[in-house]
Amino acid sequence: MQLRYAFRVYPDTGQQTALAKAFGCARVVFNDAVRAREDARKAEQPFPKAGELSTRLITQAKRTAGRSWLAEVSAVVLQQSLRDAETAYRNFFASLGGTRKGPRTGPPRFKSRKDARQSIRFTANARWNITGGRLNLPKIGAVKVKWSRTLPTTPSSVTVIKDAAGRYFASFVIDTDPAADQARMPETDRTIGIDLGLTHFAVLSDGTKIDSPRFLRRAEKKLKKAQRELSRKQKGSRNRAKARLKVARAHAKVADARREFHHQLSTKLIFENQGIGVEDLSVAGLARTKLAKSVHDAGWSAFLSMLEYKAARYGRRLVRIGRFEPTSQTCSTCGVKDGPKPLYVREWTCSACGTVHDRDHNAAINVKTAAGLAVSACGAPVRPGAIPAQREETGSHGIPPEPRAA
Numbered sequence: 136m137q138l139r140y141a142f143r144v145y146p147d148t149g150q151q152t153a154l155a156k157a158f159g160c161a162r163v164v165f166n167d168a169v170r171a172r173e174d175a176r177k178a179e180q181p182f183p184k185a186g187e188l189s190t191r192l193i194t195q196a197k198r199t200a201g202r203s204w205l206a207e208v209s210a211v212v213l214q215q216s217l218r219d220a221e222t223a224y225r226n227f228f229a230s231l232g233g234t235r236k237g238p239r240t241g242p243p244r245f246k247s248r249k250d251a252r253q254s255i256r257f258t259a260n261a262r263w264n265i266t267g268g269r270l271n272l273p274k275i276g277a278v279k280v281k282w283s284r285t286l287p288t289t290p291s292s293v294t295v296i297k298d299a300a301g302r303y304f305a306s307f308v309i310d311t312d313p314a315a316d317q318a319r320m321p322e323t324d325r326t327i328g329i330d331l332g333l334t335h336f337a338v339l340s341d342g343t344k345i346d347s348p349r350f351l352r353r354a355e356k357k358l359k360k361a362q363r364e365l366s367r368k369q370k371g372s373r374n375r376a377k378a379r380l381k382v383a384r385a386h387a388k389v390a391d392a393r394r395e396f397h398h399q400l401s402t403k404l405i406f407e408n409q410g411i412g413v414e415d416l417s418v419a420g421l422a423r424t425k426l427a428k429s430v431h432d433a434g435w436s437a438f439l440s441m442l443e444y445k446a447a448r449y450g451r452r453l454v455r456i457g458r459f460e461p462t463s464q465t466c467s468t469c470g471v472k473d474g475p476k477p478l479y480v481r482e483w484t485c486s487a488c489g490t491v492h493d494r495d496h497n498a499a500i501n502v503k504t505a506a507g508l509a510v511s512a513c514g515a516p517v518r519p520g521a522i523p524a525q526r527e528e529t530g531s532h533g534i535p536p537e538p539r540a541a
Contacts, residue, residue, distance in 0.1 A: 159217040168220040211261035251299035294403035299383040326410035328503025336496035351432035412506025454506035462501035
């Protein structure tokens, strides 16, 4: 399994200039590759091969007056930019053919120097190394790195990234041994069901409720002030550039806090449980409703992605149940479907057995049962029969009612 280890790097002024030059050269080669393929498509000719593009856009272009500055950066950076263009087209064609896993992707677009994220990648062929705690990059120099942990093995590549907030990062690709990772996990037979929501970020089937940090909501006042100051600056001025950077840093601080929260919670759940059941929520659909800001603030998709790759890494079992499973309508005690309920109903009493349920806790128990992780008193797995789902309940679990005026 391949994993990424990202560290903050602090290039000096000269190294920042060299990195900016490398970002620009990689961007030009990528755009030239996209333009060459677009020209071939319009002319109804076969797409040029990768080797042909490498010769024409890198080797021959360096000898011309208009592209001679490509020789000032590492050739590996330019080759990797061509590979990125190849990958982008391959993913696009796989999406058209319906063979790509995950969301559909559009055709590659031209990159801009104004893009929020700039990156270059060095493989082992570039002969980069780590010496004396610094990252030595060809034609850039020894860059200072803030090492927050030790790399378990020798990385196969490193990607240098500059984000919208002006921060630099080095992302190393590491090949890990799943068997060694799984040996570090304690043996346990615990299983859990998770109901994600907005009132509480997660409610577990054992009754644990995890509050939603609401990072974006808490920083909203500061973000509005920074955005208001940005809107008042003259376009193209240096003060506007400074204000834009201030807004980007404020958003980056919120994103970092949310990511850290997701990492800590997902690691804790993976560490304590052998099996985890979750709902396959339609986050994109919920993000088109009036709850969009709260849904994005929760970051359910990122959290579920972390659970998924950590479960695969450490040998745990993650089961996603269908989004139309009526977890909020079914009594977890007797299994009777009690019908849909408005979102403001947080507790309800089963009409069949009289059990009083907390809506989110009951849903978490049903998630665990539907995932096949629940067991009966004799130890046999319990899995209820198929229950027709009600579309009006889709993705509504755990979402609080909108506040009403008094």
